[in-house]
Amino acid sequence: MEFLRPASWDEALAAKAAHPDAVPIAGGTDVMVELNFDRGRPAALLDLTRISTLTEWGSDGDHMRVGAGVTYQRIITELGSVLPGLAMASRSVGSPQIRNRGTVGGNLGSASPAGDAHPPLLAGDAIVELASVRGVRQVPVADFFTGPKRSVAEPDELISAFLLAPASGPEQFSKVGTRNAMVISVCSFAIALHPWQRKVGTGIGSAAPTPRRAFEAEEMLAVELSWERPVALTEAVERRFGDLVAAAASPIDDVRGTAAYRRQALSVLARRTLRWAWDAYRTEPAR
Ligand SMILES: Cc1cc2nc3c(=O)[nH]c(=O)nc-3n(C[C@H](O)[C@H](O)[C@H](O)COP(=O)(O)OP(=O)(O)OC[C@H]3O[C@@H](n4cnc5c(N)ncnc54)[C@H](O)[C@@H]3O)c2cc1C
Numbered sequence: 001m002e003f004l005r006p007a008s009w010d011e012a013l014a015a016k017a018a019h020p021d022a023v024p025i026a027g028g029t030d031v032m033v034e035l036n037f038d039r040g041r042p043a044a045l046l047d048l049t050r051i052s053t054l055t056e057w058g059s060d061g062d063h064m065r066v067g068a069g070v071t072y073q074r075i076i077t078e079l080g081s082v083l084p085g086l087a088m089a090s091r092s093v094g095s096p097q098i099r100n101r102g103t104v105g106g107n108l109g110s111a112s113p114a115g116d117a118h119p120p121l122l123a124g125d126a127i128v129e130l131a132s133v134r135g136v137r138q139v140p141v142a143d144f145f146t147g148p149k150r151s152v153a154e155p156d157e158l159i160s161a162f163l164l165a166p167a168s169g170p171e172q173f174s175k176v177g178t179r180n181a182m183v184i185s186v187c188s189f190a191i192a193l194h195p196w197q198r199k200v201g202t203g204i205g206s207a208a209p210t211p212r213r214a215f216e217a218e219e220m221l222a223v224e225l226s227w228e229r230p231v232a233l234t235e236a237v238e239r240r241f242g243d244l245v246a247a248a249a250s251p252i253d254d255v256r257g258t259a260a261y262r263r264q265a266l267s268v269l270a271r272r273t274l275r276w277a278w279d280a281y282r283t284e285p286a287r
Contacts, residue, residue, distance in 0.1 A: 071102060086120040170280035245270035
């Protein structure tokens with residue numbers, strides 16, 4: 001197996017153009033598992049760990065631009081107050097070792113329906129930045145996933161960064177697993193309240209072929225929430241939201257849970273995270 005070690009971003013893009021079948025490796029927490037289990041033997045690995053620009057973040061207009069190589073641990077410690085939903089999801093990933101190595105770029109690269117970074121990225125309307133020697137393009141994260149472990153990224157493209165607006169209101173993330181830590185989500189859910197736009201964002205994980213938003217639930221809630229004079233939510237609104245989120249999913253039965261369980265658990269996660277977010281909004285309406 002060839003091991004390509006570009007020292008700069010331009011070299012990395014040139015290497016990917018010359019070797020489109022090369023598998024990029026960042027933290028290696030997915031790639032090395034695949035190799036160790038002999039699930040595939042790529043012709044070449046493209047090591048991205050020497051590309052310092054991938055590990056940088058900063059503000060870019062209305063968004064934070066976070067390099068694909070920023071680890072979960074750094075999202076938690078350096079961006080926790082700006083991107084709280086993503087930081088919550090990051091805290092739930094693996095173990096300290098995995099959070100120190102694993103990156104959001106790698107989560108997007110794997111494009112697993114169970115990736116925990118995806119629901120908060122969907123709820124926050126994030127943009128994925130893809131680059132190649134042909135140029136750079138930006139893809140809304142809702143359009144990025146095309147199937148289980150598949151995305152719109154072309155063979156010669158690398159993920160350079162994602163763009164996500166700083167939270168303008170409360171955000172929440174919650175997941176169900178077969179134990180408390182070191183577990184692939186049975187299902188997960190993220191919500192973001194966007195008070196200035198009177199909008200709600202959602203993200204469903206592990207309950208459809210791709211991570212996805214619950215559009216009808218978002219629209220219903222945006223109208224029902226009393227943004228100006230935030231009063232307690234009625235049970236009817238909570239329940240309707242939970243039902244619409246569950247209806248947006250299309251889960252399967254597998255070793256981690258049945259489809260019926262996933263729908264039920266999702267509606268509970270949706271109601272619970274909504275209540276947490278709305279209660280926070282009632283005490284601190286907008287940022
Ligand atoms: C013990 C254990 C526990 C885990 N727990 C969780 C969990 O709780 N939640 C969760 O979501 N995941 C979990 N994972 C999976 C994994 O840690 C995450 O998916 C992580 O985000 C992968 O990041 P990485 O940097 O290690 O990616 P890598 O393994 O380096 O790469 C992953 C994929 O992305 C591609 N890739 C990486 N960087 C780029 C780039 N810049 N451009 C294009 N493609 C790229 C690679 O080619 C590969 O296909 C766990 C893994 C292990 C081993």
